[in-house]
Amino acid sequence: xxxxxxxxxxxxLRRWYENARRDLPWRRTQDPYxxxxxxxxxxxxxxxxxxxxxxxFIERFPDAGALAxxxxxxxxSAWAGLGYYARARNLRKAAxxxxxxxxxxxxxxxxxxxxxxxxxxxxxxxxxxxxxHAVLDGNVLRVLARLSNDAGDLAVAHTRTRLRxxxxxxxxxxxxxxxxxxxxxxxxxxxLPGDARCPVCPIAGFCExxxxxxxxxxxxxSPRTKPIHIQRTLLVIRRKGKYLFWQRPPDSGRxxxxxxxxxxxxxxxxxxxxxxxxxRHTITHHHYSVAVLEAEIAEVPAAFRWIAARELERTPLxxxxxxxxxxTDRHTDQR
Numbered sequence: 329x330x331x332x333x334x335x336x337x338x339x340x341l342r343r344w345y346e347n348a349r350r351d352l353p354w355r356r357t358q359d360p361y362x363x364x365x366x367x368x369x370x371x372x373x374x375x376x377x378x379x380x381x382x383x384x385f386i387e388r389f390p391d392a393g394a395l396a397x398x399x400x401x402x403x404x405s406a407w408a409g410l411g412y413y414a415r416a417r418n419l420r421k422a423a424x425x426x427x428x429x430x431x432x433x434x435x436x437x438x439x440x441x442x443x444x445x446x447x448x449x450x451x452x453x454x455x456x457x458x459x460x461h462a463v464l465d466g467n468v469l470r471v472l473a474r475l476s477n478d479a480g481d482l483a484v485a486h487t488r489t490r491l492r493x494x495x496x497x498x499x500x501x502x503x504x505x506x507x508x509x510x511x512x513x514x515x516x517x518x519x520l521p522g523d524a525r526c527p528v529c530p531i532a533g534f535c536e537x538x539x540x541x542x543x544x545x546x547x548x549x550s551p552r553t554k555p556i557h558i559q560r561t562l563l564v565i566r567r568k569g570k571y572l573f574w575q576r577p578p579d580s581g582r583x584x585x586x587x588x589x590x591x592x593x594x595x596x597x598x599x600x601x602x603x604x605x606x607x608r609h610t611i612t613h614h615h616y617s618v619a620v621l622e623a624e625i626a627e628v629p630a631a632f633r634w635i636a637a638r639e640l641e642r643t644p645l646x647x648x649x650x651x652x653x654x655x656t657d658r659h660t661d662q663r
Contacts, residue, residue, distance in 0.1 A: 332475060338500045338507065338530050344530035345510035347625060350375075350517070353383055355509070360431045360456035361392050364422075367451045368443065370416050375516065381410055383628040387473065392431070395423035404644035411611065413582050418443025435461050455505035462495035463508040464488070467515025470496075473547035474519060477536035485552040560616055561592040562652045563623040564604060570634040572625070572647070586646045590632060590652075598623040603654035609648060621651045 349355070352375065354366035372547045387408050389395040395403065400420060406427040407416035422441040432438045434457075439449035450461035469482055472491045480487030500507035518525045524543040526532045539542040558604060573587040574594070592598070604620040628634075635643060640653070 331661065332494070332498065332534055332536075334498045337475075337498055337534050340530045340534070341510045342500070342503070342506065345506065345513060348517070349504040349509070349513055351416075353379065353386075356494065358456050360433075360452060363424070363456045364452050364572065365443075365449075367448045368419055369410060371448070372412055374412055375411070381407070392426040393422040393572060395420055396427045401585060401644050402642070405642050408586070408644050409647050409650060413586070432465075433457055435459055451508060452507050458503075458505060460499060460501040460504045460611070462492070462499045463512065464492055465496055465512060467512050468495060468508075468517075470521065470547050471511060471515045471519045474524065474537040475531065475535050477540060477542065479546065479548055480552055481548045489590060493534065493592075553614045555615050557615050557617065560618045560648070562618060562620050562648065563592055563598055563600075564589060564597060564620060564652065564656055565595075565598065565623050565625055566656070569638075570636050571640070572628065572632050572654070573645075574632050575614070575637050583646060586644050587649065588646050589649045590618060592621065592623075595625060595629070597627075597631075598602050598625045604652075607651050607655075609651060616648070618648060618652065620655045622656075 336480065336491050352366075354362055357363070366378065366382055369382055369385075379641060389398060389403070398420065400417065403416050403420050404413060407413060410416075418441075422443065425441065428433075432441065435449055435453040438452050439442060439446070447463055447465050450463045453459040453461045466662075469488070469491055472478070472494050473480075473482070476491075476494055478487065480490065482488060493622075497536060498507075498511075514529070514531070518529050522544055524533070524538070526538050526543060529535070529538075530599050532538055535543065537546050563572075564651060572590060576583050576586050576588065578584050590598075592600075600623045602622045604622050606619050608619070609616040645653075
């Protein structure tokens with residue numbers, strides 16, 4: 329790894345960010361609660377998706393008190409579709425702590441909150457409180473690996489440690505929040521995976537990988553887990569404006585408490601009357617191919633429950649269930 333002129337990189341990045349930054353709702357505030365919510369949502373989720381969820385979530389739970397006092401099912405309903413539902417449960421757990429003790433104002437205390445890791449703690453500390461802690465997410469790792477021409481595997485701890493030292497060395501300690509956001513913004517919009525847009529990069533002149541012509545080969549990552557392909561068949565059973573669902577039990581892991589459409593294998597006695605559509609869905613390396621069938625049933629088993637169409641928006645439905653219901657003419661069939 330080569331040395332980098334930190335002062336020049338900071339200046340170039342700051343000038344670029346002032347003009348190129350996207351107008352995102354969580355960048356209009358220094359409220360630690362709202363920054364915490366946004367950073368939690370942004371874990372493993374695209375910005376365009378988060379914007380929609382963030383604004384609805386904040387409207388529904390504008391502060392830690394509102395979130396702490398909400399039922400878990402209401403929080404999960406507001407989160408439904410974002411995935412990684414432990415994030416929502418941890419937000420609610422942490423909100424209860426914040427209500428009793430106040431929002432923590434130092435990095436170590438923020439890091440102790442349920443669901444908060446190194447990256448999220450550094451982001452909240454720097455953006456909300458101006459504390460000098462460097463963030464290290466996927467976008468930042470890519471920028472730093474290219475900037476320093478580090479060909480180490482990101483899955484190896486030594487590589488990440490080297491890049492963390494570089495991030496700390498580059499950090500603008502007078503404006504750490506802006507610097508961290510600028511570095512993340514660069515990785516999200518310019519220094520892209522497999523498509524380093526060097527001609528418009530503000531720090532291309534300092535980039536060692538670009539100088540050597542290897543920018544699109546970095547960073548190095550271990551081969552991904554082989555994808556698993558899964559076939560699913562979901563049934564849409566409607567009666568008098570209600571839909572038939574079953575609920576995952578409390579001990580069923582990250583999807584506990586969510587409502588699901590029945591599968592054909594669960595209700596072999598159901599009479600299929602037609603196909604409503606098909607869709608694909610991916611969760612990490614699991615690739616689902618889902619057929620949505622319309623069906624009727626004479627007798628409903630005890631484990632299933634009818635839910636009115638008007639209640640679905642406030643019910644924690646799984647993403648597969650919500651996607652399947654899009655094939656039912658927006659729930660207008662009132663048979």
